[in-house]
Amino acid sequence: MSRDETPLVRLRCEAHTYPDGTVGMHDVEFDIHPDEVVALVGGNGAGKSTLLEHLNATLVPDDGELVVDGTPITGDNRAHARKEVGFVFQDADTQLVAPTVLDDVMFGLRNYGVPADEAKQRAREALATVDASHLEERIPHYLSGGEKRLVGLAGVLVLDPSVVVLDEPLAGLDPERSRLVADRIRQIHRDGISVVLSTHDLDFVTEVADRVCVMADGNVVGSGTPREVFYDDALLAEANLHPPTAVRVARDAGLDAAARPVTEAELVALLAGTGEVETLQATPAGGSEASE
Incomplete structure (x- = not known):
């Protein structure tokens, strides 16, 4: 890049x-x-x-x-x-400072002097972008994390x-x-x-x-x-820091060091190509913790 x-x-x-x-x-x-x-x-x-x-x-x-x-x-x-x-x-x-979600998303625009109708439209577009349009009338502090x-x-x-x-x-x-x-x-x-x-x-x-x-x-x-x-x-x-899961499993499996997978998808593809898929399946469920 x-x-x-x-x-x-x-x-x-x-x-x-x-x-x-x-x-x-x-x-x-x-x-x-x-x-x-x-x-x-x-x-x-x-x-x-x-x-x-x-x-x-x-x-x-x-x-x-x-x-x-x-x-x-x-x-x-x-x-x-x-x-x-x-x-x-x-x-x-x-x-989160306003009485409803829509008001909250509009808040910054209104502070910059954007008219209410335009601010409301832009706020609804922003909520749609994050797939949260259904929340617009909710009270922000009652939402989940x-x-x-x-x-x-x-x-x-x-x-x-x-x-x-x-x-x-x-x-x-x-x-x-x-x-x-x-x-x-x-x-x-x-x-x-x-x-x-x-x-x-x-x-x-x-x-x-x-x-x-x-x-x-x-x-x-x-x-x-x-x-x-x-x-x-x-x-x-x-x-x-401890390495991510894919790095630890690749090393435990003795995979070619030159391949260096970092994502789960890369690891699965590499294991499938070497006939060692069972190594991944045997990884303990608790092995997904990536850092401390």
Whole structure:
């Protein structure tokens, strides 16, 4: 994938220190390019959420710069960053503020002065994009966790951002709702929006990410394609991560190291070709946990 084009977002953060003195991030250089899905992975406290919140100027570097769509972001134009870089928080309740779902999705548009009728139409289109039209008259705080994530996503998409950022989008969701949210993430990427997400679910990362950035101790310590990152034992050890399921099973099965499957589909195809499908079937059900 060519990276000659100007990034949609460019963050340079020499340091970000929280009021209690905790260093949340340091020496970070992070770009988001058109038409990509980037996954941030790392242990708890690695700095993933801190980095994400810098991408739309929710947090600002103590020393550094954020450039969004060619525009340096200052204290006077943070609204530009927040329009171009939509943020869906892990705790969806923090961004659900209106009495009904439709009102909530309209909220940002109305703040930008969009007339009510146009805002309502665009909100309904955004809800349809995430397959949540049936929720428009519901009270947001009575929704399930997965439904709240979809509504939060619609509230971001309605502003027509260049980038959508999601902090732990699958956290706390059951498998069916996780699948639904994951499908919507794939759909918005197909619609031409770049996506940045943090997650502990490395199996999910192998299915959706073009690029993986590994964080440890407040810094990006390595990056590459899922195949490059998840077969780099030293990098995973530095970040205290275990490889995804397909990588572990491939190694346990003694498969050709050059093949390096990372997704379940790649692993099944490889095992089928070598007559070792039973190895995959014998994998314990608990073996799907991808990280700690």
